[in-house]
Amino acid sequence: MNQEKIVMVGNGMAGVRSIEEILNVRPDHFHITIFGTEPYPNYNRIQLSKVLQGDTTISDITLNDWNWYEDHDIKLYSGETVVHINTKEQFVQTNKERSVSYDKLIIATGSLPFIIPVPGSDKEGVTAFRDIQDCEKMIDCSKVYKKAAVIGGGLLGLEAARGLLNLGMTVDVIHLTDCLMDRQLDETASKMLKKELEKQGMKFLMNKQTAEIIGGDRVEAIRFGDGEVIDADLVVMAAGIRPNTGLAKESGIEVNRGILVNDYMETSIPGVYAVGECAEHREVVYGLVAPLYEQGKAMAAHICSEQAPGYEGSVLSTQLKVSGVDVFSAGEIVEDEETKTIKMFDDWKGVYKKIIIRDGKMTGAVLFGDTSEGSKLLRLINKRANVEEYMGTEEAAESMVATMADSELVCGCNGVTKGTITEAIKKIGLTTFEEVKACTGASRSCGGCKSLVVDILAHTLGDEFEKEDQKEPVCGCTTLSRDDVVEAIREKGLTYTREVMNVLGWKTEDGCSKCRPALNYYLGMINPVEYEDEKESRFVNERMHANIQKDGTYSVVPRMYGGVTSADDLRKIADVADKYEVPLIKVTGGQRIDLFGVKKEDLPDVWADLGMPSGYAYGKTLRTVKTCVGESFCRFGTQDSIGMGIAMEKKFERIGTPHKVKMAVSACPRNCAESGIKDIGVVGVDGAWEIYVGGNGGTHLRAADLFCKVTTNEEVMEMIGAFLQYYREDAAYLERTSVWVERVGLDHIKEVLADKATRDALNARIAEALSVTKEPWKEVIESEKIRKELYETVRVTK
Ligand SMILES: Cc1cc2nc3c(=O)[nH]c(=O)nc-3n(C[C@H](O)[C@H](O)[C@H](O)COP(=O)(O)OP(=O)(O)OC[C@H]3O[C@@H](n4cnc5c(N)ncnc54)[C@H](O)[C@@H]3O)c2cc1C
Ligand SMILES: NC(=O)c1ccc[n+]([C@@H]2O[C@H](COP(=O)([O-])OP(=O)(O)OC[C@H]3O[C@@H](n4cnc5c(N)ncnc54)[C@H](O)[C@@H]3O)[C@@H](O)[C@H]2O)c1
Numbered sequence: 001m002n003q004e005k006i007v008m009v010g011n012g013m014a015g016v017r018s019i020e021e022i023l024n025v026r027p028d029h030f031h032i033t034i035f036g037t038e039p040y041p042n043y044n045r046i047q048l049s050k051v052l053q054g055d056t057t058i059s060d061i062t063l064n065d066w067n068w069y070e071d072h073d074i075k076l077y078s079g080e081t082v083v084h085i086n087t088k089e090q091f092v093q094t095n096k097e098r099s100v101s102y103d104k105l106i107i108a109t110g111s112l113p114f115i116i117p118v119p120g121s122d123k124e125g126v127t128a129f130r131d132i133q134d135c136e137k138m139i140d141c142s143k144v145y146k147k148a149a150v151i152g153g154g155l156l157g158l159e160a161a162r163g164l165l166n167l168g169m170t171v172d173v174i175h176l177t178d179c180l181m182d183r184q185l186d187e188t189a190s191k192m193l194k195k196e197l198e199k200q201g202m203k204f205l206m207n208k209q210t211a212e213i214i215g216g217d218r219v220e221a222i223r224f225g226d227g228e229v230i231d232a233d234l235v236v237m238a239a240g241i242r243p244n245t246g247l248a249k250e251s252g253i254e255v256n257r258g259i260l261v262n263d264y265m266e267t268s269i270p271g272v273y274a275v276g277e278c279a280e281h282r283e284v285v286y287g288l289v290a291p292l293y294e295q296g297k298a299m300a301a302h303i304c305s306e307q308a309p310g311y312e313g314s315v316l317s318t319q320l321k322v323s324g325v326d327v328f329s330a331g332e333i334v335e336d337e338e339t340k341t342i343k344m345f346d347d348w349k350g351v352y353k354k355i356i357i358r359d360g361k362m363t364g365a366v367l368f369g370d371t372s373e374g375s376k377l378l379r380l381i382n383k384r385a386n387v388e389e390y391m392g393t394e395e396a397a398e399s400m401v402a403t404m405a406d407s408e409l410v411c412g413c414n415g416v417t418k419g420t421i422t423e424a425i426k427k428i429g430l431t432t433f434e435e436v437k438a439c440t441g442a443s444r445s446c447g448g449c450k451s452l453v454v455d456i457l458a459h460t461l462g463d464e465f466e467k468e469d470q471k472e473p474v475c476g477c478t479t480l481s482r483d484d485v486v487e488a489i490r491e492k493g494l495t496y497t498r499e500v501m502n503v504l505g506w507k508t509e510d511g512c513s514k515c516r517p518a519l520n521y522y523l524g525m526i527n528p529v530e531y532e533d534e535k536e537s538r539f540v541n542e543r544m545h546a547n548i549q550k551d552g553t554y555s556v557v558p559r560m561y562g563g564v565t566s567a568d569d570l571r572k573i574a575d576v577a578d579k580y581e582v583p584l585i586k587v588t589g590g591q592r593i594d595l596f597g598v599k600k601e602d603l604p605d606v607w608a609d610l611g612m613p614s615g616y617a618y619g620k621t622l623r624t625v626k627t628c629v630g631e632s633f634c635r636f637g638t639q640d641s642i643g644m645g646i647a648m649e650k651k652f653e654r655i656g657t658p659h660k661v662k663m664a665v666s667a668c669p670r671n672c673a674e675s676g677i678k679d680i681g682v683v684g685v686d687g688a689w690e691i692y693v694g695g696n697g698g699t700h701l702r703a704a705d706l707f708c709k710v711t712t713n714e715e716v717m718e719m720i721g722a723f724l725q726y727y728r729e730d731a732a733y734l735e736r737t738s739v740w741v742e743r744v745g746l747d748h749i750k751e752v753l754a755d756k757a758t759r760d761a762l763n764a765r766i767a768e769a770l771s772v773t774k775e776p777w778k779e780v781i782e783s784e785k786i787r788k789e790l791y792e793t794v795r796v797t798k
């Protein structure tokens with residue numbers, strides 16, 4: 001058969017997806033040649049954010065591997081750029097002097113990152129964030145340098161900033177206006193987002209116009225229009241993108257902002273199509289994959305001479321890929337005189353919801369804090385549903401899934417339809433969300449479609465759907481949940497992280513920054529006596545036994561049991577501060593003294609001179625026990641809160657926990673030590689102690705729940721020991737008690753710990769774990785090897 005020749009310029013997401021669509025319709029009809037500048041097969045560019053954030057690896061983001069091209073008889077020239085198109089004689093020429101003729105040409109050249117044209121933007125250390133090379137550049141840089149600046153507070157900039165924080169860098173985000181994600185969010189959501197990201201450690205410089213990148217060959221600082229200068233070792237430009245139209249333009253194809261196309265993605269030249277971010281359709285250039293995949297489908301149908309409707313444009317929806325921050329927006333985001341809105345704002349819980357209605361139809365939505373309704377809202381906005389349809393109940397979600405056509409897109413990021421999901425569930429017998437994700441690719445990227453995927457699973461399985469089975473995997477390296485992994489470690493007697501990964505079929509060889517510390521914790525929790533802590537699996541602060549600060553120096557917090565100090569200790573602290581020229585001495589919220597600005601190489605000497613135990617201000621363990629002054633001096637106090645606090649701190653210090661644990665003891669319900677917002681809070685009441693659990697005074701403010709009331713000091717210790725050990729054994733790594741208590745329920749915890757034998761067993765296990773803990777600063781002082789390895793080298797690698 002004489003095959004028609006398709007040549008495609010650009011081997012990216014939109015282009016290759018279009019080729020897949022063509023192969024679906026007419027598998028053997030075309031001879032296909034693809035040119036791609038990048039030296040890789042087609043990969044999921046979206047996932048680069050997750051690679052930078054340490055949730056997945058480059059090897060895991062390939063969408064079509066080399067074999068795929070071979071299996072489909074596609075000639076791929078990777079690492080080769082098309083430099084000219086001869087539209088008259090229908091052939092392309094490349095930078096390797098190759099000419100290939102075509103019957104149909106697809107231009108899928110994507111976008112170019114916008115590098116703001118200021119002096120110094122070509123210096124070493126200035127990068128875009130667009131491809132694998134940029135990603136690798138940033139990861140390498142973080143191993144040597146500490147201060148990053150990201151220009152642009154849009155989706156890309158914020159995802160990059162989160163990644164750089166994960167890599168141990170300090171991050172300044174520089175933004176042009178006073179609203180982050182100004183193209184996707186309204187002012188309220190934008191402000192909430194900023195607050196949340198500040199809590200994660202990002203610093204923002206708003207309303208800033210970059211004027212110059214300063215340095216020698218390499219960037220050293222940034223100067224702004226207002227004259228301010230900030231230091232920077234790495235500058236990431238994330239100030240938007242521009243359609244990559246140069247090749248089309250110089251080949252005589254009509255170009256405006258993008259390459260002009262009609263509803264079938266045909267350009268001004270017959271036989272030449274354009275698809276993806278390089279194309280401009282009805283005056284819109286898209287920069288998200290969901291619309292680009294729709295374009296690809298319409299174009300493929302036309303190329304295959306199928307009767308199908310053309311592409312009519314898309315409603316845009318976005319979801320930020322930063323863990324711990326849920327933001328979603330779709331369609332219209334700002335109201336005007338002709339719109340009405342449904343708004344919900346819960347400042348306490350940090351949840352905001354706005355739905356925009358125009359002429360009774362839903363046209364847009366902004367969600368912050370809880371985005372579980374995102375994909376449902378998108379669907380309603382897409383079909384301009386009446387607002388009444390949204391105001392339904394739970395059954396409405398059920399019936400919505402039932403009325404969805406099989407061809408409807410569920411996961412825009414990965415182009416997965418309802419039909420693909422239901423077919424996989426039925427044919428392969430999938431029963432959990434994670435299985436559907438692994439098998440169909442749905443929900444692999446931004447995760448915004450998760451609730452819809454779960455609804456489809458529930459609808460397809462009917463009575464066989466088990467809510468409890470829908471567990472989250474530990475990370476992208478495995479489909480196993482925390483419970484599966486802990487159970488396997490116990491059952492199979494696994495003893496080190498690599499072994500867990502090998503035996504449990506991890507997808508990556510070395511795991512990732514999410515699973516390595518988690519496995520290290522689970523192994524130590526299960527087998528405290530024999531397990532040898534893998535220091536290299538810990539986060540940088542825990543490895544260094546000090547908190548790294550934004551300027552690369554460290555802070556030192558010695559322990560001060562119950563917040564009580566002495567003249568001797570204060571003198572030692574003062575002497576150390578003088579000797580090492582500590583720039584800031586500050587009393588902390590946990591009633592101790594923090595020495596800021598200590599140089600890494602001075603840390604062991606500072607600790608030796610102090611001669612005090614570590615306050616573990618950096619660790620996943622007991623931080624402090626805050627106490628009120630209590631009966632000794634306060635006229636309201638009836639109990640010895642200081643004595644109780646010191647006893648608790650001495651007993652439980654150094655114990656490894658899933659996340660940090662803070663405690664407090666107040667000697668009366670006036671609660672001067674703030675026992676009501678601690679993980680464990682003790683309050684003296686007439687002749688008894690009340691114990692509160694699951695409080696949190698941080699990001700997600702939560703009042704602690706009353707757990708029990710006991711009369712003796714021994715009972716306080718027994719209940720706290722049992723609670724703490726149960727939390728150690730049951731919670732997921734990085735789950736605070738506040739989240740854990742809400743998840744498993746206070747009643748459940750009370751029920752488990754009501755049994756004296758269970759409490760005794762838990763206390764015996766925590767005592768065993770405590771018996772092998774060591775004072776970390778002392779260990780460093782005494783070990784020449786650790787001092788050399790960790791504190792005397794220049795680099796801190798993650
Ligand atoms: C870090 C990051 C995170 C993102 N996250 C999301 C997200 O969560 N959700 C979302 O919807 N979108 C996201 N995007 C955007 C999404 O990745 C793009 O919309 C999508 O990749 C565009 O596809 P495309 O095929 O048009 O362009 P590309 O994927 O850029 O592919 C174009 C390819 O063409 C090649 N090329 C260009 N010119 C030539 C030439 N002359 N010869 C040969 N080859 C050439 C380029 O090298 C490139 O490989 C993200 C983007 C980035 C960078
Ligand atoms: N989660 C997601 O969906 C996701 C993630 C990453 C990237 N993307 C896509 O990738 C593309 C690029 O993302 P982006 O965030 O760069 O684009 P963007 O245009 O959405 O955001 C760029 C931001 O930079 C700001 N800016 C512009 N010039 C500036 C300057 N001189 N100084 C400081 N700030 C400046 C703008 O105000 C804007 O908010 C977009 O199409 C985006 O949709 C999507």
Ligand code: SF4
Pocket residue numbers: 628629630631634635636637638641666667668669670671672673
């Ligand atoms: S909590 Fe009660 S006892 Fe303690 S200092 Fe405050 S008022 Fe006094």
Ligand code: FES
Pocket residue numbers: 410411412413414442443444445446447448449450
């Ligand atoms: S819509 Fe982003 S992962 Fe499904």
